Amino acid sequence: MTARAFGASLAIASTVLMHQPAGYQAVAMDTAKWIRTSRLETTFGYAWPSDPRNPRTVNPSLYGGSSGVVLFLLELNQATGERAYLDDAKRGADELMAEVNTAKEMGLYDGIAGIGFTLGEVWRATKDERYRRGVLNVAKQLSQNAHPVGIGMQWNNTSDIISGTAGIGLFLLYVDDLFHDADSRALAVRAGDRVLDRAIADQGGSKWTADPSLKRVMPNFAQGVAGVSYFLATLYTKTNNKLFLEGALSGAKYLLATAKTDGDVFLLPYAPPDNADLYYLGWDHGPAGTARLFYRLYQATGDETWMTWVKKSANGIMASGIPAVRPPGFWSNVSQCCGSAGIAQFFLDLYGVTKDPRYLAFAQKMTDDLLTRATRDDRGTRWEQAESRTEPNNVIALTGYMNGAAGIATALLRLDAAQRARVTFVRFPDSPWP
Secondary structure (H helix, E strand, O other), X not given: OOHXXXXXXXXXXXXXXXHOOHHHHHHHHHHHHHHHOOOEEOOOOEEOEOOOOOHHHEOOOOOOOXXXXXXXXXXXXXXHOOHHHHHHHHHHHHHHHHHHHHOOOOXXXXXXXXXXXXXXXXXXXXXXXXXXXHHHHHHHHHHHHOEEEOOEEEOOOOOOOOXXXXXXXXXXXXXXXHHOOHHHHHHHXXXXXXXXXXXXXXXXXXXXXXXXXXXXXXXXXOOOHHHHHHHHHHHHHHHOOHHHHHHHXXXXXXXXXXXXXOOOOOEOOOEOOOEOOOOOOOOOOOHXXXXXXXXXXXXXXXOHHHHHHHHHHHHHHHOOOOOOOOOOXXXXXXXXXXXXXXXXXXHHHHHHHHOOHHHHHHHHHHHHHHHHOOEEEOOEEXXXXXXXXXXXXXXXXXXXXXXXXXXXXXXXXXXHHHHHOOOOOOOOOOOOOO
């Protein structure tokens, strides 16, 4: 069956899928079949190339590498009860543990903090002591590689969620939650001190550049002000240190001063002033990610105003006309990072805390459109997409979580869980949603 014919058949069947939750699960299982075709056996376990056509693209990262595939397999095991998925996840985790001592990157989505989180989730699923030791080894490596700067600590010159201090700090708080590890908690506090040191006053609030050498400010979540502020707000919920709350509120004040709030929507530009009229919609640079800050502030303060901004973020997405139209900030990408899967996940999370059926309906709408964009053959299901907005013709099917099939299929499992009232398993360190 051709990709076009498969898409057409899924479009016709979308109303059926909405009443048959197993349909989403079945596609996720078929996606696992495709991911498995690229699996490589290593000295220690399994690894999956980001690009199945090129074995050299094997990497351990949470963003696009084997860590994200392991998390998908854990979620699939929880959804189906099929032991084979857990066995593959464990073999993947075994390979990841061998990567920790030689890895150069420290970040949550591109380095060992992400590996550590993955090992922690495997430990939760198995209670195998090896994986607990693996998580604590990552925490040890982060402690040994931290550099004192002023009153704080950092690992590189980046502040953001993906590579920098904010993301690493969130992983350390995850370790403390999991194992009551006081050293990890203390190091996360020092990371927060460093973030506060780097705040730049603007618009009556605070902003952060991704790197001190850069002048451009990205306001949204994964690489910007919202993500750094989210880390500070999370630190406050763990420590009750009001300096961290004040820093988070100052970041939010800057965002509110620079946002588009026409009518009942909230949207932040991609990277002002150069891209002042370009609005992404997903997790990385859009409201699907930035709303996490507002929900965390609602949790931290109990102030309903922050929940209003969460809902205005959702309104901004729905008012864009997607998926029927494709504005510049929402190109032919269906992944967790920048596309349909991440937006569907946001609306599922929002439905989970509000029980507003509009949000579930929009998540279904985005997911059914996502299904029409799939390619399927005897190897399984995958999605060929342009990862980058600036390279629309570079279309490729990837295996990873934030940029490929593992994350897309996880969104399908999350919708399946919402329809069945089934509890999902994996919750990322940068997610406030219960």
